Amino acid sequence: GRSAGLFYELDVNLLPEGPYRLSLAPLDGQGRGVLRDFSVVWRLANLGRHRHQVLGEGRTVFRGKELDKFLDSSPAVQEKMLDEFWDALNPDPTNPVNEVYLEFQYRLAYVRQFLGGFGEFGAADDRGELFLMLGPPDxxxxxxxxxxxxxxxxxxxxxxxxxxxxxxxxxxxxxPAEGTSExxxxxxxxxxxxxxxxxxxxxxxxxxxxxxxxxxxxxxxxxxxxxxxxxxxxxxxxxxxxxxxxxxxxxxxxxxxxxxxxxxxxx
Structure with a gap:
């Protein structure tokens, strides 16, 4: 009649990156079940992204149905969508550093410091949005x-x-002409x-x-x-x-x- 603990090891190394839900329930049907959500992330860069940056970045690069899908997805799927987006733009997939995404990060840092800031809705003012889209003006x-x-x-x-x-x-x-206030x-x-x-x-x-x-x-x-x-x-x-x-x-x-x-x- 005493409580007992049951331990089971799950090797997450076998799981692809993404969101998961763990469901546990007693076999005899007696007692309460447990549901837990968790995510598997394999890129260190993703761990450094704050939530507001993920949302702001998604609102900046996605449009139309892709943006709707992004906003309706879980945080892990949003991270995955952004990774796939930037991977597709990588000019040299053999290079561990994605030069296109690195340039975007440079622009993002400039917008944060000099052009009004950046948050979960993207650039805080229109100059920042244009800078992210086209870079510095000539x-x-x-x-x-x-x-x-x-x-x-x-x-x-x-x-x-x-x-x-x-x-x-x-x-x-x-x-102005003399005698007028126009x-x-x-x-x-x-x-x-x-x-x-x-x-x-x-x-x-x-x-x-x-x-x-x-x-x-x-x-x-x-x-x-x-x-x-x-x-x-x-x-x-x-x-x-x-x-x-x-x-x-x-x-x-x-x-x-x-x-x-x-x-x-x-x-």
């Missing part, structure tokens, strides 16, 4: 404290017209250098000109040769001369993608 224009209310207007025009000039300072951007028009030649007309930029400017963010910090990213994508994504194979305008809408460093010739086309 040309970068940053205005942390625009000194002229025309600066953001000029950047919008440059998004859609690659021949638009850089108009440094305030005089080159023109002065916002400056970037196409006016009054006292300064005019910009080429842009239908797309003017349409956006009409919606933004009276908003508080019209004078907020912004960044203009330019990829002359289409960037360097590590895997197919929504910015892949969109041609040369890609340009993206990010605006800090909150004033706290949270940049949002507001304009891009990739989405609307050049003029």
């Amino acid at each position: 040309e970068l224009k940053i205005e942390r404290m625009p000194m002229n209310e025309m600066d953001q207007d000029d950047a919008r025009i440059q998004v859609f017209n690659r021949f638009a000039p850089d108009r440094e300072g305030s005089w080159a951007k023109g002065d 916002p400056l028009n970037p196409y006016d030649t009054i006292g300064g250098l005019p910009m080429p007309n842009s239908f797309h930029a003017e349409r956006e400017r009409g919606a933004k000109r009276y908003s508080a963010t019209h004078t907020y910090a912004f960044e203009l990213w330019v990829y002359h040769n289409g960037g360097h994508d590590l895997f197919l994504n929504r910015f892949s194979q969109r041609g040369m001369g890609q340009r993206f305008l990010f605006v800090d809408r909150t004033g706290a460093g949270d940049y949002v993608l507001e304009s891009s010739n990739v989405m609307q086309g050049d003029e």
Whole structure:
């Protein structure tokens, strides 16, 4: 009538990587059974992945039905899906170091430190997402404290017209006509250098000109040769001369993608 212990050794070396469920029950049907879930992991790199990184990485590289499958899977299956994804992109399977995944890790570290961070939903702001997708831009224009209310207007025009000039300072951007309080028009030649007309930029400017963010910090990213994508994504194979305008809408460093010739086309 006393309790007794029963021990059984299970050699996990015979099990493929993945999730498992162990079920135990008394043979006579008396008493309670036990269910336990466990995972088998064979890659040391997976042990260093935090849960939020696994989810963020999956949301970054998967799309559509693959993303749905990833989010519905167990943690072990999610790890396996990511391993298979990066293995398929390995340029040299005989090399123990996957150069493509290593580059992704470099980009991830940069995003964490300089571009808003990275969590379970991926990059915290749109700059970080683009950096992960295409790498560093070939040309970068940053205005942390625009000194002229025309600066953001000029950047919008440059998004859609690659021949638009850089108009440094305030005089080159023109002065308002005497006796008027209307916002400056970037196409006016009054006292300064005019910009080429842009239908797309003017349409956006009409919606933004009276908003508080019209004078907020912004960044203009330019990829002359289409960037360097590590895997197919929504910015892949969109041609040369890609340009993206990010605006800090909150004033706290949270940049949002507001304009891009990739989405609307050049003029």
